[in-house]
Amino acid sequence: MIAVCFGIAGGIVGKLKGSSFLLWFLISGLVPFFGLMAAIAYRFERDELRRECPRCGRVVKIYEALCTGCGHELDFPETAIAPESWAKRPVS
Numbered sequence: 001m002i003a004v005c006f007g008i009a010g011g012i013v014g015k016l017k018g019s020s021f022l023l024w025f026l027i028s029g030l031v032p033f034f035g036l037m038a039a040i041a042y043r044f045e046r047d048e049l050r051r052e053c054p055r056c057g058r059v060v061k062i063y064e065a066l067c068t069g070c071g072h073e074l075d076f077p078e079t080a081i082a083p084e085s086w087a088k089r090p091v092s
């Protein structure tokens, strides 16, 4: 019963971020608490603003202090790149 409730909650979170309801329903149902947390965390990760490294051009998360590509130290960016979840939305 609890697993089903978590499964539905996880599934809804998964579907909201444009992923599969069934996939997250199964994950959250199998590992009730952590599955739901994973679904929520995954969504936040994809909603993070991104920025481009001025040295190598690699796109990294806005909170990164060092470029994950070349190790360049990053200042707070003047321009941010829209989150992945925004880019995935259909243009209408």
Ligand SMILES: [Zn+2]
Binding pocket: 053, 054, 055, 056, 057, 058, 067, 068, 069, 070, 071, 072
């Ligand atoms: Zn770089």
